[in-house]
Amino acid sequence: MAESDAERGFERFITFLDAIVAIAITLLVLPLVELTADVDEYDSVNALLRENRSELWAFLLSFLVVSRFWFAQHDSARHVVRWDRHAASILMLWAVTIVFLPFPTALMAEAEDNATTKILYIGTLIATMLFLAVFEGYLRAHPELTDADPEHDLDPVVGVVNVLMLLIALAITLAIPATSYFPILLLLAAGPIANAWRRLRGGGPRRTPVGE
Amino acid sequence: MAESDAERGFERFITFLDAIVAIAITLLVLPLVELTADVDEYDSVNALLRENRSELWAFLLSFLVVSRFWFAQHDSARHVVRWDRHAASILMLWAVTIVFLPFPTALMAEAEDNATTKILYIGTLIATMLFLAVFEGYLRAHPELTDADPEHDLDPVVGVVNVLMLLIALAITLAIPATSYFPILLLLAAGPIANAWRRLRGGGPRRTPVGE
Amino acid sequence: MAESDAERGFERFITFLDAIVAIAITLLVLPLVELTADVDEYDSVNALLRENRSELWAFLLSFLVVSRFWFAQHDSARHVVRWDRHAASILMLWAVTIVFLPFPTALMAEAEDNATTKILYIGTLIATMLFLAVFEGYLRAHPELTDADPEHDLDPVVGVVNVLMLLIALAITLAIPATSYFPILLLLAAGPIANAWRRLRGGGPRRTPVGE
Amino acid sequence: MAESDAERGFERFITFLDAIVAIAITLLVLPLVELTADVDEYDSVNALLRENRSELWAFLLSFLVVSRFWFAQHDSARHVVRWDRHAASILMLWAVTIVFLPFPTALMAEAEDNATTKILYIGTLIATMLFLAVFEGYLRAHPELTDADPEHDLDPVVGVVNVLMLLIALAITLAIPATSYFPILLLLAAGPIANAWRRLRGGGPRRTPVGE
Numbered sequence: 001m002a003e004s005d006a007e008r009g010f011e012r013f014i015t016f017l018d019a020i021v022a023i024a025i026t027l028l029v030l031p032l033v034e035l036t037a038d039v040d041e042y043d044s045v046n047a048l049l050r051e052n053r054s055e056l057w058a059f060l061l062s063f064l065v066v067s068r069f070w071f072a073q074h075d076s077a078r079h080v081v082r083w084d085r086h087a088a089s090i091l092m093l094w095a096v097t098i099v100f101l102p103f104p105t106a107l108m109a110e111a112e113d114n115a116t117t118k119i120l121y122i123g124t125l126i127a128t129m130l131f132l133a134v135f136e137g138y139l140r141a142h143p144e145l146t147d148a149d150p151e152h153d154l155d156p157v158v159g160v161v162n163v164l165m166l167l168i169a170l171a172i173t174l175a176i177p178a179t180s181y182f183p184i185l186l187l188l189a190a191g192p193i194a195n196a197w198r199r200l201r202g203g204g205p206r207r208t209p210v211g212e
Numbered sequence: 213m214a215e216s217d218a219e220r221g222f223e224r225f226i227t228f229l230d231a232i233v234a235i236a237i238t239l240l241v242l243p244l245v246e247l248t249a250d251v252d253e254y255d256s257v258n259a260l261l262r263e264n265r266s267e268l269w270a271f272l273l274s275f276l277v278v279s280r281f282w283f284a285q286h287d288s289a290r291h292v293v294r295w296d297r298h299a300a301s302i303l304m305l306w307a308v309t310i311v312f313l314p315f316p317t318a319l320m321a322e323a324e325d326n327a328t329t330k331i332l333y334i335g336t337l338i339a340t341m342l343f344l345a346v347f348e349g350y351l352r353a354h355p356e357l358t359d360a361d362p363e364h365d366l367d368p369v370v371g372v373v374n375v376l377m378l379l380i381a382l383a384i385t386l387a388i389p390a391t392s393y394f395p396i397l398l399l400l401a402a403g404p405i406a407n408a409w410r411r412l413r414g415g416g417p418r419r420t421p422v423g424e
Numbered sequence: 425m426a427e428s429d430a431e432r433g434f435e436r437f438i439t440f441l442d443a444i445v446a447i448a449i450t451l452l453v454l455p456l457v458e459l460t461a462d463v464d465e466y467d468s469v470n471a472l473l474r475e476n477r478s479e480l481w482a483f484l485l486s487f488l489v490v491s492r493f494w495f496a497q498h499d500s501a502r503h504v505v506r507w508d509r510h511a512a513s514i515l516m517l518w519a520v521t522i523v524f525l526p527f528p529t530a531l532m533a534e535a536e537d538n539a540t541t542k543i544l545y546i547g548t549l550i551a552t553m554l555f556l557a558v559f560e561g562y563l564r565a566h567p568e569l570t571d572a573d574p575e576h577d578l579d580p581v582v583g584v585v586n587v588l589m590l591l592i593a594l595a596i597t598l599a600i601p602a603t604s605y606f607p608i609l610l611l612l613a614a615g616p617i618a619n620a621w622r623r624l625r626g627g628g629p630r631r632t633p634v635g636e
Numbered sequence: 637m638a639e640s641d642a643e644r645g646f647e648r649f650i651t652f653l654d655a656i657v658a659i660a661i662t663l664l665v666l667p668l669v670e671l672t673a674d675v676d677e678y679d680s681v682n683a684l685l686r687e688n689r690s691e692l693w694a695f696l697l698s699f700l701v702v703s704r705f706w707f708a709q710h711d712s713a714r715h716v717v718r719w720d721r722h723a724a725s726i727l728m729l730w731a732v733t734i735v736f737l738p739f740p741t742a743l744m745a746e747a748e749d750n751a752t753t754k755i756l757y758i759g760t761l762i763a764t765m766l767f768l769a770v771f772e773g774y775l776r777a778h779p780e781l782t783d784a785d786p787e788h789d790l791d792p793v794v795g796v797v798n799v800l801m802l803l804i805a806l807a808i809t810l811a812i813p814a815t816s817y818f819p820i821l822l823l824l825a826a827g828p829i830a831n832a833w834r835r836l837r838g839g840g841p842r843r844t845p846v847g848e
Contacts (some may be wrong), residue, residue: 008714009710009714012650012654012710013710014224014652015224015227015651016654016658016706018224018227018228019443019654019658019659020409020662022228022231022235023231023235023447023658023662024657024662024665026235026236026311026341027235027313027666027669029236029311029315029667029670030242030312030670032312032318033239033242033243033314033317033318034673036315036318036319036322037246037318037322039319039323040322043317044326044328045326045329046328049328049332055398059312063308063311067307070228071258071300074221074224078220078221089268094701096696099662099665099699100668100695102665102668102669103665103668103669103671103672106669106673107672110672110673110675111672112678114680114681116680116681116682116685117681120681120685125759128282139265152286159255171742194334221477227439229438229627230436230440230443231439233441234443234444234447235443235447237523238444238523239447240446241451241455241523241524241526242451243525244526245451245455245527245530247527248455248527248531248533248534249458249530249534251531251534254539256540257531257538257540257541257544259546261540271524275520275523279516279519280426282440283512285592286437287438290432290436363456373547439648439651440646442652442655445652445653446655446659447655447659449656449735450659450660450663450735451659452654452735453660453663453736453738454663454666456736456738456739456742457663457666457667457738457739457742459739460667460739460742460746460747461670461742461746463746463747464746468750468752469743469747469750469753470754472743473752473756483736484732487732487735495651495724498645498649502644502645502648514768574736
């Protein structure tokens with residue numbers, strides 16, 4: 001019963017985290033909503049949309065990124081059968097970066113070409129990835145907390161490749177500002193690259209029923 | 213156990229989506245709340261209410277629309293017993309349109325007679341409907357993911373009729389601007405029309421315990 | 425299985441409604457947060473707090489009211505074992521009034537002595553109560569949807585008394601503006617009055633494990 | 637069945653409270669998001685970040701504090717097997733303080749050196765702690781509501797030490813304004829101090845699988 005108690009406790013915690021992510025992802029629309037208050041300052045609604053393309057793009061990019069982060073966390077957390085305060089603390093640090101993301105997102109919409117903005121935005125994404133990687137590492141080091149097969153379910157390659165992609169994206173956007181935030185889409189290549197790497201080492205792709 | 217694992221995973225995902233919809237529907241009130249800050253600019257509270265009728269109407273219309281979308285999604289998702297990343301991706305695209313909706317809603321309140329606003333608002337609704345139709349189509353093509361009876365539970369007629377109604381509504385409001393956003397209420401006729409169509413073809417009405 | 429399916433469907437709907445209420449109750453703090461942006465316009469933080477007492481009072485009153493509404497809805501909904509689209513529609517109408525409440529709350533903070541504001545605020549509360557009463561009436565008329573003992577669990581007296589108290593509160597505050605929104609606290613007397621009435625008729629108090 | 641009914645009712649209530657906490661913790665980012673609207677008033681993004689360090693610090697501190705409060709509440713509530721309206725009312729009072737916290741947080745960001753701000757912010761934290769302590773006291777006085785071992789699970793020492801730490805923090809920051817809000821970090825010492833105290837009295841540390 002203590003076992004199932006701990007499991008329910010963790011489920012309640014994960015539901016709490018999910019609610020936080022759901023709110024953060026929905027708050028991303030607020031800067032767009034606030035735009036509409038100034039509609040009279042524009043020649044037309046078309047002009048408003050055209051001159052605020054970067055707000056729309058920032059919204060879509062952050063929505064994509066946060067939903068990928070949610071799936072990645074889901075993939076890791078579903079193997080947890082017990083938890084302890086360290087696992088909880090690592091996931092709360094992960095949550096700080098998710099809750100914080102609407103700030104660099106809004107900054108990106110206002111001052112997109114600024115190097116500090118780019119470092120803050122991509123740096124936040126890297127922090128999210130790193131905390132999740134630390135969480136998976138903690139699970140690998142404490143097999144009593146999971147029912148995962150570490151080799152297949154918690155392989156660190158995916159996390160490493162994701163962070164590498166973001167570091168490369170940051171280098172590209174700082175070196176060639178005209179690329180704007182497009183290099184972040186390198187993230188989409190992280191899954192295939194990680195699987196290719198694993199195959200090279202003789203393993204199959206990481207088992208991921210939904211996320212990557 | 214893998215089965216029930218996948219089922220719980222999907223339930224967690226659906227709870228996550230529900231939270232997103234709940235937040236998006238509640239954020240619809242924010243433009244109204246912000247109105248109150250300018251109460252001193254109006255002759256009276258009555259004047260504030262009168263001059264911002266379009267904000268109140270936009271709030272009610274979008275609340276109605278999002279709650280119908282939630283019931284429609286509930287109707288489709290309750291048949292899912294397994295999931296895969298494609299099903300998840302389609303539902304996340306559906307969620308983008310829900311999270312985005314407060315933006316055209318606020319725009320509608322500020323510049324309701326504008327053709328671009330109308331296209332953006334109704335276009336977002338059509339996108340929501342289309343992604344749900346794609347999701348149902350995906351379930352029909354992958355019967356191993358559902359316990360649905362495709363004939364009765366995932367019949368595409370409802371989705372098709374909903375999209376048709378919205379396209380007609382868009383045509384009417386663009387052709388006769390004085391109709392404002394009232395043509396959207398054609399959506400209320402979509403359920404009865406779909407059932408009539410099904411009966412013509414010799415089937416019963418689509419089984420829907422709650423939504424339509 | 426159809427049975428348990430319907431039950432789970434209703435549970436998912438109730439969780440969705442709970443999320444909406446949780447968000448609406450938390451959004452009540454936003455007008456307070458926005459106050460802080462103007463702190464420089466005040467002589468001191470003390471002055472800001474003093475001159476915005478009505479904002480603080482509006483926050484507390486609406487928090488109290490919404491939490492009572494949640495308990496009242498919880499009391500009714502826990503007897504539901506099946507649902508249909510009418511029950512769902514009535515509860516969605518109930519939810520509109522909850523989501524709308526932050527608007528009259530913010531209006532009350534800005535223009536508290538205005539008769540229109542008072543009618544809008546208390547009128548919204550009455551609407552919430554009425555929709556819940558209609559929901560309970562619908563359950564009484566459809567005993568197949570509940571496992572309730574209508575006599576003890578769905579007695580209409582509580583709803584009637586609550587609406588009466590709010591109508592009296594509205595009359596008092598309109599007749600004697602100096603009473604401000606304090607008459608709404610008559611709601612706190614609704615539970616005891618309803619129980620006294622029931623005892624007069626020879627029944628025991630309504631069974632309510634938590635709400636009233 | 638009545639038993640399990642009461643248990644499910646409490647679980648629904650706790651999920652409702654968790655959603656409130658999740659929203660309140662996520663709203664903490666809004667003052668940061670609003671900063672970005674004024675980015676043109678600063679020399680650069682770097683200047684914006686530098687001149688609003690107190691906003692960033694307020695965000696992180698309140699995130700830390702609210703997440704600790706959540707874990708503390710989780711620790712108390714997981715022992716509840718039944719509930720009554722008093723237990724529910726105490727937890728709703730706890731929730732008021734959580735929902736209110738974004739207001740003193742935003743005030744702290746705008747007027748951090750003000751004594752009233754400090755009293756309001758730390759006073760809110762003390763109120764949160766006190767309501768949780770009252771809740772635990774209520775559970776100790778009503779053993780029929782819990783499956784807890786009062787000696788190990790609901791020992792009042794932790795609550796007392798937490799409140800003491802906050803009172804000391806308030807005294808320090810008022811006496812030595814230069815310490816700003818750093819004394820609040822004394823909270824981090826509350827767990828170890830409580831355990832040391834318990835050991836002095838011959839007991840083991842309080843059993844807390846995750847929170848402290």
